[in-house]
Amino acid sequence: xxxxxxxxxxxxxxxxAWLFCGSAxxxxxxxxxxxxxxATAANTTESATGGGKLDDSExxxxxxxxxxxxxxxxxQAPQKFPPxxxxxxxxxxxxRAMLTDEDMRAILAYMTQ
Amino acid sequence: xxSESLNTARLGRLRLGAALLFLLLAPxxxxxxxxxxxxxxxxxxxxVFSVQSGFVTFFEGGTPHxxxxxxxxxLVPVGxxxxxxxxxxxxxxxAPEPGSPGFKGSLESSVDYLQLDYIAxxxxxxxxxxxxxxxxxxxxxxYPIFVRDLQTDPLILGIEAGDYGAGTxxxxxxxxxxxxxxxxxxxxxxxTNSTVEHMESDRAAGFRAGVxxxxxxxxxxxxxxxxxxxxxxxxxxxxxxxxxAPLPLDIRAEYARSxxxxxxxxxxxxxxSQVPVWRNTMRHFxxxxxxxxxxxxxEVVEEEGDSGGFTTNTNMFEFGLNYYxxxxxxxxxxxxxxFAPQGGNENVWTVGMTYRxxxxxxHGDIR
Numbered sequence: 001x002x003x004x005x006x007x008x009x010x011x012x013x014x015x016x017a018w019l020f021c022g023s024a025x026x027x028x029x030x031x032x033x034x035x036x037x038x039a040t041a042a043n044t045t046e047s048a049t050g051g052g053k054l055d056d057s058e059x060x061x062x063x064x065x066x067x068x069x070x071x072x073x074x075x076q077a078p079q080k081f082p083p084x085x086x087x088x089x090x091x092x093x094x095x096r097a098m099l100t101d102e103d104m105r106a107i108l109a110y111m112t113q
Numbered sequence: 114x115x116s117e118s119l120n121t122a123r124l125g126r127l128r129l130g131a132a133l134l135f136l137l138l139a140p141x142x143x144x145x146x147x148x149x150x151x152x153x154x155x156x157x158x159x160x161v162f163s164v165q166s167g168f169v170t171f172f173e174g175g176t177p178h179x180x181x182x183x184x185x186x187x188l189v190p191v192g193x194x195x196x197x198x199x200x201x202x203x204x205x206x207x208a209p210e211p212g213s214p215g216f217k218g219s220l221e222s223s224v225d226y227l228q229l230d231y232i233a234x235x236x237x238x239x240x241x242x243x244x245x246x247x248x249x250x251x252x253x254x255x256y257p258i259f260v261r262d263l264q265t266d267p268l269i270l271g272i273e274a275g276d277y278g279a280g281t282x283x284x285x286x287x288x289x290x291x292x293x294x295x296x297x298x299x300x301x302x303x304x305t306n307s308t309v310e311h312m313e314s315d316r317a318a319g320f321r322a323g324v325x326x327x328x329x330x331x332x333x334x335x336x337x338x339x340x341x342x343x344x345x346x347x348x349x350x351x352x353x354x355x356x357x358a359p360l361p362l363d364i365r366a367e368y369a370r371s372x373x374x375x376x377x378x379x380x381x382x383x384x385x386s387q388v389p390v391w392r393n394t395m396r397h398f399x400x401x402x403x404x405x406x407x408x409x410x411x412e413v414v415e416e417e418g419d420s421g422g423f424t425t426n427t428n429m430f431e432f433g434l435n436y437y438x439x440x441x442x443x444x445x446x447x448x449x450x451x452f453a454p455q456g457g458n459e460n461v462w463t464v465g466m467t468y469r470x471x472x473x474x475x476h477g478d479i480r
């Protein structure tokens with residue numbers, strides 16, 4: 001009887017922990033990175049206009065503009081996918097919608113943050 | 114009694130096993146979620162599988178047609194510069210048959226494209242395989258069921274896309290900045306004759322070029338195609354797209370001309386997000402209007418019975434109302450009136466739903 005209770009307790013604990021972990025991971029994946037102290041904050045990238053360097057926030061601003069100008073011609077408001085999925089989708093759209101190299105990088109930065 | 118105790122023991126072992134599995138995997142899961150995010154440029158893309166589906170009912174001249182449609186899409190990135198992409202279509206047109214109950218129709222399938230892309234540099238992408246014919250903007254960009262604002266095809270689609278909507282061969286394409294605020298995009302292709310079932314194509318060559326101004330969100334361009342089958346015919350066309358930045362408005366237009374005929378369509382779609390009343394509800398609605406005309410070539414009608422699918426000049430006006438539950442789930446509806454001399458006048462209604470889902474394929478951290 002005691003073994004059954006211990007087993008049931010462990011099972012409940014496992015299920016709760018999994019639910020917690022799953023929910024935390026999903027929130028983490030969908031959370032805007034602007035609110036996260038991540039390694040990307042200090043990164044700089046080649047300017048999307050080909051000039052100097054842009055930091056991440058400038059690149060994201062460029063990306064938002066470029067998203068609305070390019071992707072907005074066919075798609076509705078941005079839908080966020082996990083970053084590595086987004087990298088594939090943006091590559092696909094580079095070919096299909098003939099995005100420029102700069103558009104692709106800026107849009108990817110915007111859509112993954 | 115013995116059996117009950119054995120079951121209890123098995124259940125206990127199962128629960129203990131689940132707990133141990135959790136203890137082994139949970140720290141890894143937490144560690145993954147605590148890891149710093151890679152910069153966008155360092156992201157390793159994963160294969161993606163997407164399905165676009167819809168069920169649209171058309172009423173043409175009072176006759177209902179049920180149109181279920183599923184288009185699976187698979188994207189497989191390879192390294193930094195390669196991409197394999199393929200999309201198929203499974204659809205049916207179910208209509209009532211006189212003298213028999215219910216709706217009858219057959220399942221049709223096709224491979225829309227199956228191509229290998231190589232991003233050679235910032236100016237050139239090379240594609241080989243089966244690709245959507247890049248003539249105008251409708252066939253390649255606006256055709257997917259979840260992208261198009263009206264579910265009926267433009268009358269000139271037959272001129273743009275030919276019989277199959279796709280070519281088999283090679284293509285170079287790209288888009289790049291030519292000056293500050295000016296982008297040039299182009300595609301040049303050749304296609305061989307293919308009689309492979311579900312992957313048919315004509316022998317043809319052509320190109321499309323466009324100029325896009327990201328500031329005013331304006332694009333204009335032109336296309337040319339030379340078909341090298343029994344009939345050596347040329348087609349050409351122009352396209353225009355404008356999204357005035359202060360308004361949630363899309364204006365698109367195309368003109369196409371070939372030996373089979375000529376025509377144009379102009380469409381505007383306005384999202385009601387700026388209507389000052391019931392904003393939470395109104396922002397989900399979109400109203401659409403499209404006007405189009407098709408002019409047949411009388412010589413072709415006389416010789417072949419129809420010209421671009423029509424036997425007479427045809428005009429059409431359509432009005433649509435769409436409701437976006439989310440950007441991937443949409444209710445669509447429209448009313449259109451087709452005017453064609455010699456008794457071809459009819460009403461065309463559509464009502465349906467469209468849906469799209471995208472999933473990563475494979476294991477590992479997709480972030």
